[in-house]
Amino acid sequence: MKIVGVAACTVGIAHTYIAQEKLENAAKKAGYEIIVETQGTIGTENELTREQIANADIVILAIDVKISGRERFEGKRIIQVSTDVAVKSPNKLIEKAKEIVESNNESK
Numbered sequence: 001m002k003i004v005g006v007a008a009c010t011v012g013i014a015h016t017y018i019a020q021e022k023l024e025n026a027a028k029k030a031g032y033e034i035i036v037e038t039q040g041t042i043g044t045e046n047e048l049t050r051e052q053i054a055n056a057d058i059v060i061l062a063i064d065v066k067i068s069g070r071e072r073f074e075g076k077r078i079i080q081v082s083t084d085v086a087v088k089s090p091n092k093l094i095e096k097a098k099e100i101v102e103s104n105n106e107s108k
Contacts, residue, residue: 001032001033001057001058001097001098001101002032002033002034002055002056002057003023003027003032003033003034003035003056003057003058003059003060003094003097004034004035004036004037004048004052004053004056004059004060005020005023005034005035005036005037005059005060005061005062006036006037006038006039006048006059006060006061006062006063006067007019007020007023007036007037007038007039007062007063007083007086008038008039008040008062008063008064008065008067008083009040009063009064009065009083010064010065011041012039012040012041012042012065013040013041015064015083015084015087016038016039016040016083017038017040018083018087019036019062019083019086019087020036020038020046020062022086022087022090023036023060023062023086023090023093023094024036025090026090026091026093026094027094029091030091030094030095030098032094032098035048035052036060039063039067039068044068044069048072050072053072053073053076056076057077057101058076058077058078058079058097058100058101059073059076059077059078059079060078060079060081060086060093060097061073061078061079061080061081062081062082062083062085062086062093063080063082063083064082064083064084077100077101077104079093079096079097079100081093
């Protein structure tokens with residue numbers, strides 16, 4: 001499974017990067033590919049490409065603020081949670097993403 005995501009907290013410092021790290025670790029542990037863009041006080045880092053977004057099975061938005069470029073994800077399955085959820089329950093979040101992708105694939 002391929003996952004892309006964006007992490008952005010209100011201050012744009014700690015929770016943004018902690019959420020990114022927790023999601024990356026949980027996805028890798030589950031054997032999935034993940035790329036997480038961060039939008040923080042120093043701007044956008046690790047910006048997702050159109051190709052990465054197009055190839056993704058699901059998008060995880062761990063955000064507490066409005067993000068720039070949200071329209072890039074139109075037509076994709078999206079899970080939106082607060083950065084707090086990504087920090088405290090990354091494994092459950094990755095599991096939920098898997099369930100959504102699998103149930104969507106079964107209905108095709």
